[in-house]
C-alpha cells in the first residue's frame with residue numbers, strides 16, 4: 463500500500479468515486495419488471511433464480527412477496543413466473559409453457575442479442591466457442607441455445623480439444639460481463655489454435671461492464687485501496703476487483719456494503735477508490751461513503767469516464783397485461799380485481 467497522497471482531505475485522505483457505477487439498464491428493467499408485476503398481480507410472484515445477482519435486491523423483493531426458486535417445477539400451476547435478467551435456455555421456456563405458468567421474460571436485451579447471435583451462427587452450420595464462467599446463469603442460458611454445438615471456454619483455463627467439427631467454421635462469443643482485457647487474451651489463445659476463428663460482428667461484453675471497467679482502470683493507479691460494492695456471485699463486480707488489481711490498486715475488495723468493511727484495510731491508505739457493480743443499488747454506495755467519511759475520508763472526487771443514457775423498454779407482456787387489467791377493471795367496476803389477463807397464457 464502506498465503512502466497518503468497530497469491534496470486530499472484530512473492527512474491526504476480522499477475518495478475517488480467511479481462514474482458510471484451501479485445499476486445498468488438491464489438491471490433497472492429487471493427490477494422494475496418484478497415491482498410492476500407485484501403491483502399488477504399482487505404477491506406471490508415467482509422468479510426463477512435471482513432476478514439480478516445482488517443479495518440486497520433479492521431480500522428487498524422477498525419482503526414484498528417475491529418467491530425465488532431454482533427450478534420451474536417448484537412453482538404452483540397458474541402462477542406468474544419472471545425469467546431473470548441473465549436469460550435462460552429454450553428448454554426452460556418450454557418447461558414454463560408445459561407447467562401452465564404465466565411468464566414474463568426479464569432477460570436483458572443484450573443477453574438476448576448473444577442468444578440470437580448464437581442461434582444465427584448455429585443455423586449457418588458454425589461451431590461456437592463461448593467464453594464465460596462455467597455454471598453462471600447467463601452462460602447456462604447461452605449454452606442451452608444449442609448445447610451440442612456451443613463449447614464453453616473458461617476465461618483462464620487452457621483450451622483443450624472441444625470437438626469442433628470444421629475448423630473453418632468456428633466463431634467465438636462471450637458472456638456479457640467479462641473483463642475486456644482477459645477476453646482479448648483468451649481470444650488470442652483461441653486464434654493460435656483456430657487460425658480461421660471468426661469474431662462476432664459487435665462486442666458481446668456489454669456497455670455497462672465495459673464502462674465500469676474503464677472507470678476502474680483510470681483510477682486504480684492512484685488508489686491504495688479500491689472497494690467494489692457488489693455481491694460475491696455478481697460476475698461483473700468480481701471482474702472489477704481483478705481489473706483494479708491489474709491496473710495498480712494497492713489492494714481491492716468486493717463487499718456487499720459498509721457492514722463488510724474491515725478497518726485494517728485502511729491502514730496507510732491515502733486514496734480509496736469506490737465503485738459498484740451493475741446490480742448493486744446506490745444506497746449501498748452511500749452507506750460506504752458515510753462509513754469512510756466517519757474515518758476522515760470525506761473528500762470525494764468523481765472520476766467520470768463515460769455518461770450512460772441506455773434504457774430498455776419493459777417486457778411487452780407487462781404492458782399488455784396492464785392494459786387488459788385496466789379494461790377488465792373498467793368493465794367490472796373493481797380496480798382491485800386480481801386475475802391473469804389473457805395475454806399471459808396459462
Ligand code: SF4
Pocket residue numbers: 486487488489547570571572573638639668669670671698740
Ligand atoms: Fe444487461 Fe449488461 Fe446489465 Fe447484464 S450487465 S443486465 S448484459 S446491461
